[in-house]
Amino acid sequence: MAAKNFRVAIVGGGVCGVVCAIGLQRAGIYVDIFEAASKYGEVGAGIGIGPNAILVLRKLGLINDITSFSEEEDPPAVRPFTFRFPPSDAQAVLFQSPAGEDDLTLGMHRASFLDALVKSIDPEFTSTHFNKRCTSITESSGARSSATLHFSDGTTHETDLVLGADGVKSTVRNFVAGEEASKSLIFTNGVAYRGLVSMEKVEEVGVKIEEDVYTIWMGDGVHLVTYPIRNKTILNVAAFVTDFSVPMGYKPLPPGEPWVIPTSREEVLGHFKGWNRDAVKIIESIEQPTKWYVHGLYPPLESFVKGRVALIGDAAHAMLPFLAAGVGQGIEDAYVMSRLLAHPQANASNLENVLKAYDRVRTPRANDISLRSKRCGDIYEGYGPSGPSARGRLADMKVLEPLLDLLFAIDMSLNKFMVQCAATFSPRQISVPSSDRRYLRTITLPPEMIGAFVWARSHSDDLDFEEDWRDWEFLPFDLRPTNGTQYEKLLELIHELVDWSALQESAVDELTPLVPDDPASRHELQQQIVGMLNIVAQDLNAAWPVGKDYSKAQVHCLLIERYCVYYARKIELKTLLRVRAAQHRHRQQLRRRH
Structure with a gap:
């Protein structure tokens, strides 16, 4: 494998940054990962990987490594979505999305997923630098254009191309989007209460969980999502509460307010009064719930690229989590970018053109998914176009049927779509x-x-x-x-x-x-x-x-x-x-x- 004549710096060592680094190193591209923390690690609980991302991981040869390394996690399987309503009835099923035999998904703990990916980093091509918090970026022009990263410890790093995978609070985004970045990143008026419950505890309180199903319990201004992870020994729980009385971004958090804080079960239960016994028992079983103030890029960015700098993952399109598609979109970003840079004609002299190709392909798709995710959340919580009644929600879910199939069936051809990116x-x-x-x-x-x-x-x-x-x-x-x-x-x-x-x-x-x-x-x-x-x-x-x-x-x-x-x-x-x-x-x- 002949090495390329350029180097890539990735800011951020999360899932998207690591996947991208693996794709690049396998194309003979030297990569430097700069991570602000002292080691690789993810914050959060469960993570859902849809069929589109499964295809990418399989294309990169990672899916077997992930499932074999993480013995405590289930392999990819067909997991349909079940939507329950009204919230007073634990057994009521309003809608169930169909799933074909090829619609494989993966439910894992975030930390387990990243740990499995890190095992595939090749130190011959990829160097990792911890405790490196990027504060700004400058570009230089000359015989050979370059970009320089500036870090909080006073050091710098010059490279041919920069990929910002530094998440929702991205510093790289400020360089790419300027004032638009600060205007687009908003508090979405939504709160996510997250936690984990052992399946033994769930059984003890008399709740029966469908093991290979993502369950969405719909309510008024609230909804609850549950699905098993870690070989069905842990139930991942996410309870969402949204304030629809004002537009998104109208009430920002006070400056310096943490986006994630510990909370009590009593606070969570207060939003789910009158709900069925099963849902209440699940919430009561969360030992250490956390409260997440959900932020996102609304409106979405018009471009993910500026010069020799590009954004991937949440840095590019931080979205509401109601389609469970955020990580999948980031993995698509990583794959498109690595395939384009691996093209035989991609070299140090045409990197800006390569990034333009990435931008034309990824920006419309990721932004479309982001807006659809917002619409899904509205429907789940009774604010869809047809209203909060069972009939209204069902009508809106019917409209989403093609979308659900696109996400979990039609995207099975994603690998062929990605191949065409080189033609841009x-x-x-x-x-x-x-x-x-x-x-x-x-x-x-x-x-x-x-x-x-x-x-x-x-x-x-x-x-x-x-x-x-x-x-x-x-x-x-x-x-x-x-x-x-x-x-x-x-x-x-x-x-x-x-x-x-x-x-x-x-x-x-x-x-x-x-x-x-x-x-x-x-x-x-x-x-x-x-x-x-x-x-x-x-x-x-x-x-x-x-x-x-x-x-x-x-x-x-x-x-x-x-x-x-x-x-x-x-x-x-x-x-x-x-x-x-x-x-x-x-x-x-x-x-x-x-």
């Missing part, structure tokens, strides 16, 4: 999947659109760029409009590029097996597909004003954007139909049992 700066042609190839011709994409393209296409299992991704080059792309293509010719060009009837037939063939075999259901599906195609073609006048000249490349670019919208809608519809079919089968099974 290439103007070469991308062939659409074979199933759509005769409907949408081969298209040349500028970098402005490739992030949206690969995100939408990441939900498909028929991509296969694994063989040729290394041929993609980091090249500048200059879109130069040519004269002569007027608006009147755009419609002709669109119809030349897209066979609408064939696209409709393809969608019908794909989705029909998922609906009941009756005329009404088939007709409803036809209407939904027609609606999706209308979305693809709508607003042409707004997108392409009359009187402006357009190059064919521009038309391709705008057309693929419409296609991405269509494809995302088709995925949501397909997921919804799958969920309905699963629920129908479940109801039939229940009838047969009774």
